[in-house]
Amino acid sequence: MAIDQVHDLQQVYRNMLDCMARPGTITSLEQKTGLFEDQLSYNEAIFLCALTVLDAEVTFYIIADTDKGDKLAELISSYTMARVTSIEKADFIIVLQGDIKEEINKALSICKMGDLINPQQSATWIVETAALSNNGGVTIHGPGIKESKQLQTGLWNEFWQTRNSKVKEYPLGIDLIFVDALNQISCVPRTTSVKLTEVG
């Protein structure tokens, strides 16, 4: 694998930080290998983000509808030493594309959201989407956003509704990192107010 653990991951981190500080901003990660798409059928960006923030100190859980979730879990564990755990305990929840609406909605409601003393002890989600864009989708505003922005993730309304109820009691909540097939990433932290766009 042609990933430089020092310099490539430093750049991935800066992208993640920039996106977390500026919700809805979409940045591109440099393509590191063309292999993943064919071999493992998930976005390389998922793996790059996982390599950047996971290690033996943290746990994760993968939501997927096929055994590709298990394969990815094995790969991430072997590269980062991070351990797989339950949804309720996971520091990171990684979501692969698939027919998994139910499981995602359930995970959203039961995953860690921190407590008032330690709001940082909450789950960070890394979510695979088809294509991210700033055309259509949800309208967002809040810290890091100059006025307001549009963010298209292709996720269903109920996802956002459940997410919104998860961040109602700020500072409790979850932070979301979206990645797509073009190695683009974008973030929606708990401070972001998300409005569903009215459908026709």
Place this chain on the structure above:
Amino acid sequence: MQTKPHFAFFDEGSKKEIRRATLKAVAIPGYQVPFASREMPIARGWGTGGLQLTLSLIGKKDVLKVIDQGADESVNAVSIKKLVQYTTGVALTDHTAEANIIQSRHRIPEHPLREDQILVLQVPNPEPLRKVDAREYMTKRMHAEDDYSGAWLILFEQIMKYGKMTTGAAHPVYVNGRYVMAPSPIPRFDNPKMYYSDALILLGAGREKKIYAVPPYTNVESLAFEDYPFSKESFKGKQCKLCGAEEVFLDEIINQETGDRTYQCNDTSYCMERLNSAQEKEVESSYA
């Protein structure tokens, strides 16, 4: 046998931990995220928190500026720059506009910061409620319960005693309407620069093991009372004797013999840039 030093001093595991804490800090503006502060080859209290942030951020293409109380050439700033450059080989600059990472102690540069820049502030005392209660678990609980009556009381007592707020540096701010935060020992003059900043601001306290952040375009309000509004240090009617700048943070210089007071930009690189561009203009006009 000699081992190659790590790029940016730290092993990748240490960077990961700082990076995770930083991402959380950005997601919860003004909240102090605990992290496992490392031993650094510079004395604690000399910017180890800021330095750890800088090392976790920096990459080969970055250009770094380090300032201490407005000066790029102070011993502290120079030793931080040396350590970072020795372990990364990055370019250094004095010019605020040329840097994309700016580590600073006690000041936010006069030159307005941009979206593509990150300001790292060194913090000796991150807890704005420490004077209210010495115990960490108590101040943590006050933050949790949104109980800032103690912070208000301290300001109120100052007004009763001195007729004004006497916070000087590190006047506390409300971030995103939720957390009261110590902006690090910047003068009140710099507090408004945090409001809706274009640049991301990261704050690191090495000794107290805390990282916190102010994302761009975030509401940052200095604590004040309706009848005692917040006010910056005023330099009205004064200007820098070197470059003539007004509306900047000035240092007062008193002549020991005559007792005369003169003023000078505290931000030395800003002052130099103004002097140089004035000189260039002069040269241009004499050739015209």
